[in-house]
Amino acid sequence: MIKAILTDIEGTITRISFVKEILFPYAADKLPEFVTQHADTPEVRTQLDAVRTELGEPQASLERVITSLLNWIAEDKKITSLKQLQGMIWQYGYQNGDFTGHIYPDAYQFLCAEHDAGKALYVYSSGSVQAQQLLFAHSDYGDMRPMFSGYFDTRVGAKQQPEAYQTIVSQLSFAAHEILFLSDVVAELDAAKAAGMQTLQLWRDGQPRAQAHPFIEDFSQYHAQESQ
Numbered sequence: 022m023i024k025a026i027l028t029d030i031e032g033t034i035t036r037i038s039f040v041k042e043i044l045f046p047y048a049a050d051k052l053p054e055f056v057t058q059h060a061d062t063p064e065v066r067t068q069l070d071a072v073r074t075e076l077g078e079p080q081a082s083l084e085r086v087i088t089s090l091l092n093w094i095a096e097d098k099k100i101t102s103l104k105q106l107q108g109m110i111w112q113y114g115y116q117n118g119d120f121t122g123h124i125y126p127d128a129y130q131f132l133c134a135e136h137d138a139g140k141a142l143y144v145y146s147s148g149s150v151q152a153q154q155l156l157f158a159h160s161d162y163g164d165m166r167p168m169f170s171g172y173f174d175t176r177v178g179a180k181q182q183p184e185a186y187q188t189i190v191s192q193l194s195f196a197a198h199e200i201l202f203l204s205d206v207v208a209e210l211d212a213a214k215a216a217g218m219q220t221l222q223l224w225r226d227g228q229p230r231a232q233a234h235p236f237i238e239d240f241s242q243y244h245a246q247e248s249q
């Protein structure tokens with residue numbers, strides 16, 4: 022029996038184009054100035070040092086770090102230091118009202134219904150916990166944060182690694198088989214299944230289909246597939 026739901030964000034409850042065409046370009050546009058202005062604040066300096074470590078270049082200049090971060094955005098790299106910095110930058114965009122957090126209408130209805138039915142809702146995204154909370158705080162449907170019991174990002178590990186899901190289970194009061202993981206990405210579903218979770222693919226936007234996992238095209242099909 023499913024007692025908790027762990028959901029991915031991009032491609033599952035949020036449209037991929039919102040992330041790729043709004044959030045990423047905004048971060049790329051603001052990043053050079055943001056990083057230059059805040060390079061000496063502890064939270065930013067920690068991430069810039071993590072970028073240097075990732076590059077294997079402890080003495081890399083700020084210019085080199087910025088160029089690398091911009092390349093990583095263009096390549097959609099899920100590197101923790103980049104994701105942490107993106108979250109800090111998006112804060113300004115949400116607060117300025119430059120954009121709101123996109124949530125599919127069917128996803129919003131599903132999350133409300135499952136929350137009302139007593140399921141515990143958790144998030145696991147490559148976007149930082151700060152980025153996740155900003156998206157829900159400023160969502161198209163208002164502040165959705167009260168619905169969620171916890172948030173996980175790549176600080177628990179990469180989403181294609183079963184160990185990351187084992188770490189999440191160890192931090193929750195549910196057995197792995199009581200948790201349903203939702204994602205659009207096959208490798209993530211494989212990793213969650215290897216860790217003992219139940220899985221369900223959201224097959225939207227022409228993503229590759231996961232043969233080893235049940236799938237739905239949107240959440241209006243959720244209860245129909247449950248009974249199969």
Ligand SMILES: CSCCC(=O)C(=O)COP(=O)(O)O
Binds near residue numbers: 030040
């Ligand atoms: C939390 S909104 C930003 C999403 C993001 O940066 C990202 O990389 C999406 O990854 P996901 O694991 O949600 O597919």
Ligand SMILES: [Mg+2]
Binds near residue numbers: 033
């Ligand atoms: Mg996704």
